Amino acid sequence: TQLLEQSPQFLSIQEGENLTVYCNSSSVFSSLQWYRQEPGEGPVLLVTVVTGGEVKKLKRLTFQFGDARKDSSLHITAAQPGDTGLYLCAGFLEYGNKLVFGAGTILRVKS
Protein backbone atom coordinates (compact mmCIF):
# COMPACT_ATOMS: atom_id res chain seq x y z
CA THR A 1 0.00 0.00 0.00
CA GLN A 2 1.35 3.39 -1.08
CA LEU A 3 1.68 5.80 1.83
CA LEU A 4 1.15 8.74 -0.51
CA GLU A 5 -1.59 8.31 -3.12
CA GLN A 6 -0.97 10.51 -6.12
CA SER A 7 -3.56 11.21 -8.82
CA PRO A 8 -3.98 11.19 -11.70
CA GLN A 9 -1.29 8.73 -12.77
CA PHE A 10 -1.21 10.12 -16.29
CA LEU A 11 -2.37 13.41 -17.76
CA SER A 12 -2.29 14.46 -21.40
CA ILE A 13 -3.48 18.00 -22.11
CA GLN A 14 -3.24 20.74 -24.68
CA GLU A 15 -0.97 23.74 -24.31
CA GLY A 16 -2.73 26.52 -22.41
CA GLU A 17 -4.94 24.28 -20.28
CA ASN A 18 -4.88 24.24 -16.49
CA LEU A 19 -4.36 21.12 -14.40
CA THR A 20 -4.21 19.94 -10.82
CA VAL A 21 -2.31 16.98 -9.37
CA TYR A 22 -3.32 15.61 -5.98
CA CYS A 23 -1.34 13.87 -3.28
CA ASN A 24 -3.26 12.28 -0.40
CA SER A 25 -2.44 10.25 2.69
CA SER A 26 -3.92 9.13 5.97
CA SER A 27 -0.58 9.95 7.64
CA VAL A 28 0.63 13.31 8.91
CA PHE A 29 3.77 14.76 7.39
CA SER A 30 6.16 17.27 8.93
CA SER A 31 6.80 18.62 5.45
CA LEU A 32 5.86 17.78 1.92
CA GLN A 33 7.85 18.31 -1.24
CA TRP A 34 7.14 18.31 -4.96
CA TYR A 35 9.72 17.17 -7.49
CA ARG A 36 9.90 17.10 -11.26
CA GLN A 37 11.87 14.41 -13.06
CA GLU A 38 13.01 14.29 -16.67
CA PRO A 39 13.96 11.00 -18.40
CA GLY A 40 17.48 9.88 -17.50
CA GLU A 41 17.81 12.36 -14.66
CA GLY A 42 17.16 12.42 -10.94
CA PRO A 43 14.18 14.23 -9.41
CA VAL A 44 14.65 17.99 -8.99
CA LEU A 45 13.06 19.71 -6.02
CA LEU A 46 10.41 22.31 -6.93
CA VAL A 47 9.09 23.32 -3.53
CA THR A 48 8.86 22.38 0.14
CA VAL A 49 5.75 23.15 2.20
CA VAL A 50 5.98 22.92 5.94
CA THR A 51 2.96 24.61 7.55
CA GLY A 52 -0.59 23.28 7.35
CA GLY A 53 -2.62 25.44 4.96
CA GLU A 54 0.50 26.87 3.37
CA VAL A 55 0.31 28.02 -0.25
CA LYS A 56 3.42 28.64 -2.35
CA LYS A 57 3.63 29.96 -5.88
CA LEU A 58 6.42 29.35 -8.36
CA LYS A 59 5.61 31.24 -11.58
CA ARG A 60 2.66 29.28 -13.08
CA LEU A 61 2.80 26.57 -10.40
CA THR A 62 0.81 26.80 -7.16
CA PHE A 63 1.40 24.35 -4.33
CA GLN A 64 -0.89 23.86 -1.35
CA PHE A 65 -0.38 21.88 1.86
CA GLY A 66 -3.56 20.66 3.55
CA ASP A 67 -4.57 22.08 6.91
CA ALA A 68 -4.06 18.70 8.58
CA ARG A 69 -0.71 18.16 6.80
CA LYS A 70 -1.97 14.94 5.21
CA ASP A 71 -2.44 16.10 1.63
CA SER A 72 -1.16 18.48 -0.99
CA SER A 73 -1.93 19.70 -4.48
CA LEU A 74 0.00 21.11 -7.40
CA HIS A 75 -1.86 23.39 -9.81
CA ILE A 76 -0.34 24.46 -13.12
CA THR A 77 -1.86 27.39 -14.98
CA ALA A 78 -1.61 27.66 -18.76
CA ALA A 79 0.52 24.55 -19.19
CA GLN A 80 3.32 24.62 -21.74
CA PRO A 81 5.12 21.78 -23.56
CA GLY A 82 8.15 22.47 -21.37
CA ASP A 83 6.11 21.38 -18.35
CA THR A 84 6.09 17.81 -19.67
CA GLY A 85 7.63 15.37 -17.19
CA LEU A 86 7.08 13.16 -14.17
CA TYR A 87 5.79 15.05 -11.14
CA LEU A 88 6.38 13.47 -7.75
CA CYS A 89 5.09 14.37 -4.34
CA ALA A 90 7.14 13.26 -1.36
CA GLY A 91 6.81 13.71 2.36
CA PHE A 92 8.77 13.42 5.55
CA LEU A 93 6.70 11.60 8.15
CA GLU A 94 6.19 13.39 11.43
CA TYR A 95 8.83 11.23 13.06
CA GLY A 96 12.03 10.17 11.38
CA ASN A 97 13.99 11.26 8.35
CA LYS A 98 12.62 8.90 5.72
CA LEU A 99 11.31 10.73 2.63
CA VAL A 100 8.52 8.69 1.02
CA PHE A 101 7.35 9.28 -2.53
CA GLY A 102 4.06 8.97 -4.31
CA ALA A 103 3.88 6.91 -7.51
CA GLY A 104 4.08 10.03 -9.65
CA THR A 105 2.03 11.77 -12.33
CA ILE A 106 3.24 11.64 -15.90
CA LEU A 107 2.27 14.93 -17.53
CA ARG A 108 2.32 15.42 -21.28
CA VAL A 109 1.54 18.85 -22.69
CA LYS A 110 0.86 18.90 -26.41
CA SER A 111 1.47 21.97 -28.54
Next chain:
Amino acid sequence: GAGVSQSPRYKVAKRGQDVALRCDPISGHVSLFWYQQALGQGPEFLTYFQNEAQLDKSGLPSDRFFAERPEGSVSTLKIQRTQQEDSAVYLCASSYLATSGANVLTFGAGSRLTVL
Protein backbone atom coordinates in the same frame (compact mmCIF):
# COMPACT_ATOMS: atom_id res chain seq x y z
CA GLY B 1 31.72 18.76 -7.51
CA ALA B 2 28.63 20.86 -7.58
CA GLY B 3 26.16 18.01 -7.60
CA VAL B 4 25.67 14.40 -6.56
CA SER B 5 27.67 12.07 -8.78
CA GLN B 6 26.74 8.44 -9.35
CA SER B 7 28.68 5.75 -11.15
CA PRO B 8 28.36 3.76 -13.23
CA ARG B 9 25.46 5.42 -15.06
CA TYR B 10 24.60 2.12 -16.74
CA LYS B 11 25.37 -1.41 -15.62
CA VAL B 12 24.42 -4.67 -17.27
CA ALA B 13 24.90 -7.74 -15.12
CA LYS B 14 24.25 -11.41 -15.63
CA ARG B 15 21.92 -13.00 -13.14
CA GLY B 16 23.93 -14.10 -10.12
CA GLN B 17 26.67 -11.49 -10.46
CA ASP B 18 27.51 -9.01 -7.72
CA VAL B 19 27.35 -5.28 -8.49
CA ALA B 20 28.53 -2.17 -6.69
CA LEU B 21 27.05 1.28 -7.27
CA ARG B 22 28.88 4.38 -6.07
CA CYS B 23 27.56 7.71 -4.87
CA ASP B 24 29.64 10.87 -4.35
CA PRO B 25 27.46 13.31 -2.38
CA ILE B 26 27.72 17.06 -2.25
CA SER B 27 30.60 18.04 0.00
CA GLY B 28 29.43 18.82 3.52
CA HIS B 29 26.04 17.13 3.20
CA VAL B 30 25.55 15.04 6.30
CA SER B 31 22.63 12.91 5.14
CA LEU B 32 22.62 10.46 2.27
CA PHE B 33 19.72 8.45 0.88
CA TRP B 34 19.42 5.53 -1.55
CA TYR B 35 16.27 4.91 -3.57
CA GLN B 36 15.16 2.32 -6.14
CA GLN B 37 12.99 3.50 -9.02
CA ALA B 38 11.11 1.34 -11.52
CA LEU B 39 10.26 2.81 -14.92
CA GLY B 40 7.52 5.45 -14.70
CA GLN B 41 7.13 5.00 -10.94
CA GLY B 42 8.08 6.98 -7.89
CA PRO B 43 11.33 6.21 -6.08
CA GLU B 44 11.15 3.64 -3.29
CA PHE B 45 13.21 4.28 -0.16
CA LEU B 46 16.05 1.83 0.46
CA THR B 47 18.27 3.24 3.19
CA TYR B 48 19.47 6.42 4.90
CA PHE B 49 22.79 7.52 6.44
CA GLN B 50 23.66 10.36 8.74
CA ASN B 51 27.42 10.74 8.42
CA GLU B 52 28.74 7.16 8.58
CA ALA B 53 25.83 5.83 10.61
CA GLN B 54 23.14 3.87 8.76
CA LEU B 55 20.07 5.04 10.66
CA ASP B 56 17.37 3.35 8.58
CA LYS B 57 17.69 0.35 6.29
CA SER B 58 14.09 -0.70 6.41
CA GLY B 59 13.65 -0.39 2.64
CA LEU B 60 16.37 -2.82 1.59
CA PRO B 61 14.40 -5.58 -0.18
CA SER B 62 16.55 -8.51 0.93
CA ASP B 63 19.80 -9.44 2.62
CA ARG B 64 21.41 -9.40 -0.84
CA PHE B 65 21.38 -5.60 -0.62
CA PHE B 66 24.03 -3.88 1.45
CA ALA B 67 24.99 -0.20 1.73
CA GLU B 68 27.91 1.47 3.42
CA ARG B 69 29.35 4.94 3.96
CA PRO B 70 32.50 4.23 5.97
CA GLU B 71 33.94 7.76 6.18
CA GLY B 72 30.70 9.70 6.08
CA SER B 73 31.16 10.82 2.50
CA VAL B 74 31.16 8.40 -0.48
CA SER B 75 28.60 5.62 -0.28
CA THR B 76 28.39 2.28 -2.04
CA LEU B 77 25.27 0.19 -2.62
CA LYS B 78 26.16 -3.45 -3.18
CA ILE B 79 23.80 -6.05 -4.59
CA GLN B 80 24.89 -9.66 -4.31
CA ARG B 81 23.71 -12.48 -6.57
CA THR B 82 21.63 -10.12 -8.72
CA GLN B 83 18.17 -11.21 -9.86
CA GLN B 84 16.09 -9.92 -12.76
CA GLU B 85 13.73 -8.15 -10.36
CA ASP B 86 16.68 -6.01 -9.23
CA SER B 87 16.63 -4.25 -12.62
CA ALA B 88 15.84 -0.60 -11.87
CA VAL B 89 17.38 2.83 -11.56
CA TYR B 90 19.16 3.34 -8.25
CA LEU B 91 19.10 6.95 -7.11
CA CYS B 92 21.33 8.53 -4.51
CA ALA B 93 20.58 11.84 -2.81
CA SER B 94 22.41 13.95 -0.27
CA SER B 95 20.79 16.61 1.83
CA TYR B 96 21.17 19.55 4.15
CA LEU B 97 18.74 20.90 6.73
CA ALA B 98 17.01 24.11 5.61
CA THR B 99 16.11 26.90 8.03
CA SER B 100 12.51 25.71 7.75
CA GLY B 101 13.63 22.47 9.37
CA ALA B 102 12.96 20.43 6.26
CA ASN B 103 15.62 18.31 4.59
CA VAL B 104 16.50 19.56 1.11
CA LEU B 105 17.57 16.64 -1.07
CA THR B 106 19.69 16.83 -4.20
CA PHE B 107 19.52 13.72 -6.35
CA GLY B 108 22.11 12.25 -8.63
CA ALA B 109 21.20 11.14 -12.15
CA GLY B 110 21.01 7.53 -11.04
CA SER B 111 22.58 4.22 -11.98
CA ARG B 112 20.47 2.11 -14.32
CA LEU B 113 20.95 -1.58 -13.58
CA THR B 114 19.80 -4.22 -16.04
CA VAL B 115 20.04 -7.83 -14.97
CA LEU B 116 19.88 -10.35 -17.80
